[in-house]
Amino acid sequence: xxxxxxxxxxxxxxxxxxxxxxxxxxxxxxxxxxxxxxxxxxxxxxxxxxxxxxxxxxxxxxxxxxxxxxxxxxxxxxxxxxxxxxxxxxxxxxxxxxxxxxxxxxxxxxxxxxxxxxxxxxxxxxxxxxxxxxxxxxxxxxxxxxxxxxxxxxxx
Amino acid sequence: xxxxxxxxxxxxxxxxxxxxxxxxxxxxxxxxxxxxxxxxxxxxxxxxxxxxxxxxxxxxxxxxxxxxxxxxxxxxxxxxxxxxxxxxxxxxxxxxxxxxxxxxxxxxxxxxxxxxxxxxxxxxxxxxxxxxxxxxxxxxxxxxxxxxxxxxxxxxxxxxxxxxxxxxxxxxxxxxxxxxxxxxxxxxxxxxxxxxxxxxxxxxxxxxxxxxxxxxxxxxxxxxxxxxxxxxxxxxxxxxxxxxxxxxxxxxxxxxxxxxxxxxxxxxxxxxxxxxxxxxxxxxxxxxxxxxxxxxxxxxxxxxxxxxxxxxxxxxxxxxxxxxxxxxxxxxxxxxxxxxxxxxxxxxxxxxxxxxxxxxxxxxxxxxxxxxxxxxxxxxxxxxxxxxxxxxxxxxxxxxxxxxxxxx
Numbered sequence: 328x329x330x331x332x333x334x335x336x337x338x339x340x341x342x343x344x345x346x347x348x349x350x351x352x353x354x355x356x357x358x359x360x361x362x363x364x365x366x367x368x369x370x371x372x373x374x375x376x377x378x379x380x381x382x383x384x385x386x387x388x389x390x391x392x393x394x395x396x397x398x399x400x401x402x403x404x405x406x407x408x409x410x411x412x413x414x415x416x417x418x419x420x421x422x423x424x425x426x427x428x429x430x431x432x433x434x435x436x437x438x439x440x441x442x443x444x445x446x447x448x449x450x451x452x453x454x455x456x457x458x459x460x461x462x463x464x465x466x467x468x469x470x471x472x473x474x475x476x477x478x479x480x481x482x483x
Numbered sequence: 484x485x486x487x488x489x490x491x492x493x494x495x496x497x498x499x500x501x502x503x504x505x506x507x508x509x510x511x512x513x514x515x516x517x518x519x520x521x522x523x524x525x526x527x528x529x530x531x532x533x534x535x536x537x538x539x540x541x542x543x544x545x546x547x548x549x550x551x552x553x554x555x556x557x558x559x560x561x562x563x564x565x566x567x568x569x570x571x572x573x574x575x576x577x578x579x580x581x582x583x584x585x586x587x588x589x590x591x592x593x594x595x596x597x598x599x600x601x602x603x604x605x606x607x608x609x610x611x612x613x614x615x616x617x618x619x620x621x622x623x624x625x626x627x628x629x630x631x632x633x634x635x636x637x638x639x640x641x642x643x644x645x646x647x648x649x650x651x652x653x654x655x656x657x658x659x660x661x662x663x664x665x666x667x668x669x670x671x672x673x674x675x676x677x678x679x680x681x682x683x684x685x686x687x688x689x690x691x692x693x694x695x696x697x698x699x700x701x702x703x704x705x706x707x708x709x710x711x712x713x714x715x716x717x718x719x720x721x722x723x724x725x726x727x728x729x730x731x732x733x734x735x736x737x738x739x740x741x742x743x744x745x746x747x748x749x750x751x752x753x754x755x756x757x758x759x760x761x762x763x764x765x766x767x768x769x770x771x772x773x774x775x776x777x778x779x780x781x782x783x784x785x786x787x788x789x790x791x792x793x794x795x796x797x798x799x800x801x802x803x804x805x806x807x808x809x810x811x812x813x814x815x816x817x818x819x820x821x822x823x824x825x826x827x828x829x830x831x832x833x834x835x836x837x838x839x840x841x842x843x844x845x846x847x848x849x850x851x852x853x854x855x856x857x858x859x860x861x862x863x864x865x866x867x868x869x870x871x872x873x874x875x876x877x878x879x880x881x882x883x884x885x886x887x888x889x890x891x
Contacts, residue, residue: 388747389552391840392816394869410869412816414551414840415747 353382353476356447360463361472362423364405367447370463375424378432378451379411379442382476387413390442393435393452400428402455404462409452411442424462426455522568523665523726531743538746539633541569546745554748555755555842558712559883562671563744563752564733569632571639572661572705572720576625579654584626587645588618589771589790591781595620598694600627600707602779604771605638610795611767612774614638615759617709617718619694627694627705629666629718631761664705665726669733670716670752673741675888678717680736681729691715691887700725700732711749713756713885754848755841757810757880763820764808764836764850772799773852775808775880806833807858810880811849813838813866815873818849823867824875832857835866841882848882849875 359367365383369376384390392412402408402422409420431453435441442450457463467475519542528535533544544566546554557563575584581592590603600619604612614634619627630638639660646656669678679686681700689695694707705720721729734741750760759765765774770792772780777800784790788797811818818838826832838849849866857864860879865872 388546389550389840394816410816412840414555414751414842415545417816417819 353380353385354447355380355382355469355473355476357469359447359469360423360466361469361475362405362421362466363475364419364421364423366421366423368423368463368466370457370460373457373460374429374454375426375457375463376451376454377423378446379420380472381446383418384443384446384450387411387416387418388443389414390439393432393439393442395431395433395435396428396453398428398431401458402426402428402453404459404465412439420452422455423466424455424457425459426457428453429456430454520569522566523723524566524568524730527727527730528566528743533743533745536746539569539631539635541632543569544743544745546747547743549742551745551747551751552842554742554744555751557740557742558671558744558748558752559714559843560672562669562673562677562714562716562737562741563712563748564730564741565668565670565744565749566665566730567668567718568665568723568726570666571630571632571635572627572664572666573630573639573642574621574625574627574659574661575656576659577654577656578624579649580624580626580656581620583646583649583654583656584618584628585784586649586790587642588616589776589780589784589796590618591783592618592620592626594781594783597622600692600694600709602776604765604774604776604779605630605641606771606790606792606796607767608791609768610770610792610799612761612765612769612771613641613767615761615765615776617707619707621694621696633762661720663723664720665723667719667721667726667730667733668710668712668716669719669741670710670712670714671741672715672886673737674714674716677733677737677741678719681732691889700729702729704729708888711756711758712752713758713881713883713887714752715886715888748842750837751839751842754837754839754850755843755881755883756885757850757882759808759850760837769852770796770799770804772796773804773806773808803855805855806852807855808836808850808852809858810878810882811835811838811851811864811866811875812878813847813849813873813875815847815866815871816868817847818851818866818868818873818875820851822849822851824851824853825865825867825872826857827863827865829865829872832864843883850880853877 365380367380394410396408403425407419408422528544532548535542536545588603605614616628616630684697689708702725707718710716817840818835822835824833833853835849835851841848862877864875866875
């Protein structure tokens with residue numbers, strides 16, 4: 328945990344982003360888009376790469392298995408395409424955008440813990456070719472998502 | 484064995500990550516949060532970074548600052564201190580308390596030496612388990628037992644109903660519910676050396692399953708050498724007003740090696756030790772024979788019966804049960820409760836009741852029930868997780884060797 332927090336604050340200061348100071352602080356990156364089911368997405372041309380957010384991995388705890396989809400499979404916005412298993416629970420991963428899977432992060436098969444240690448970089452989950460570039464507009468920006476997490480935490 | 488369903492708890496925490504369930508889950512939390520009971524250590528947990536979650540009507544720490552994996556491993560390397568004050572301690576007193584208890588449980592209570600105890604099962608008329616419980620014979624006229632938090636209301640109602648009938652026939656028994664006390668569990672290799680600093684009694688003479696009333700850290704405690712992790716250790720019933728001081732003293736004497744440990748690691752530890760969680764691995768319709776607890780049915784009780792559901796249980800002992808609790812190793816995602824177990828040809832032979840990733844073995848472990856005949860160690864099975872079959876095989880339990888302190 329200490330290492331993770333260090334990582335978080337280092338990334339945070341480097342990228343000039345806000346780190347929530349309530350309880351377990353979560354990192355939210357500026358240039359990404361966020362789904363309300365706690366996936367992040369980075370759009371690069373007609374491709375999108377995504378994973379689960381720092382907030383999500385923090386709530387899940389140690390990730391021990393990531394169920395990845397097959398390359399070539401289509402995914403739709405808001406629908407589950409895989410799952411993340413932590414020591415305490417299972418959580419579906421929903422696709423923040425629609426498209427066709429072009430790459431999956433095979434590293435996660437051997438090292439599922441990358442989702443915890445590096446949720447926005449080495450812990451990415453899949454890359455898709457977008458079928459509807461407009462869909463990303465429905466997602467939250469970093470500011471909205473930070474607020475969303477704070478509100479959700481405050482409820483519990 | 485120790486109440487509530489951690490799996491459901493984990494589910495509810497994580498499920499709030501999914502938008503579809505968010506409203507329903509929020510409502511449930513709103514409705515119950517204010518009603519949750521707090522143990523004497525609640526503020527202590529919060530001050531130590533405990534993530535508090537609803538569990539069996541209580542607000543309990545699921546973990547502290549350490550990850551569940553680190554916490555689970557630390558228990559076996561050093562030690563863990565758990566607040567288990569949500570569990571219900573109970574004393575039965577009176578000269579007939581032993582024969583009375585024997586009408587409700589499968590243990591040979593009369594045969595226990597004073598100061599010793601055992602795991603037992605409260606049965607219903609059909610031979611199913613109402614709860615499991617660690618019982619101790621303090622004296623011939625005093626039994627001390629601890630029942631699951633999640634089963635408290637139903638257990639107390641059950642005991643009370645039978646106690647009334649027993650007393651109306653002239654039996655001498657009464658009870659006292661120890662709501663004035665708090666239960667702490669100290670587990671792991673440092674449990675005994677650390678606790679020894681806090682008492683003048685010689686703990687090397689107190690073996691697994693034994694009980695003593697003694698002074699610990701300046702207050703009168705009920706001490707049982709038992710636990711729910713497979714490690715050597717103790718459960719300490721301490722007057723609630725002294726609970727925080729005792730917790731502080733234990734952590735201090737261990738020089739930080741014994742750490743506060745939450746329900747998350749407690750579940751991993753008990754699973755590694757092959758111990759049942761009531762509500763998952765044992766339920767109303769499961770008999771102690773099916774659950775692999777035949778050893779807990781006293782020899783005399785097998786001959787005489789005299790407990791609820793004895794006819795069903797004695798018949799199962801004779802003919803063998805139709806299903807049996809077994810352990811599994813599996814590949815792929817960890818198996819969870821309700822995962823189906825299939826034979827190699829794809830026929831359903833059973834179901835997982837608890838499962839997860841073992842932090843100490845670094846692989847998936849699970850327990851569940853399969854049809855008799857297909858329960859042998861080494862049997863290859865397929866375990867279905869989200870509809871996909873994964874390789875598994877039946878294995879002996881405990882998964883991690885137990886280290887109970889027994890006379891050599």
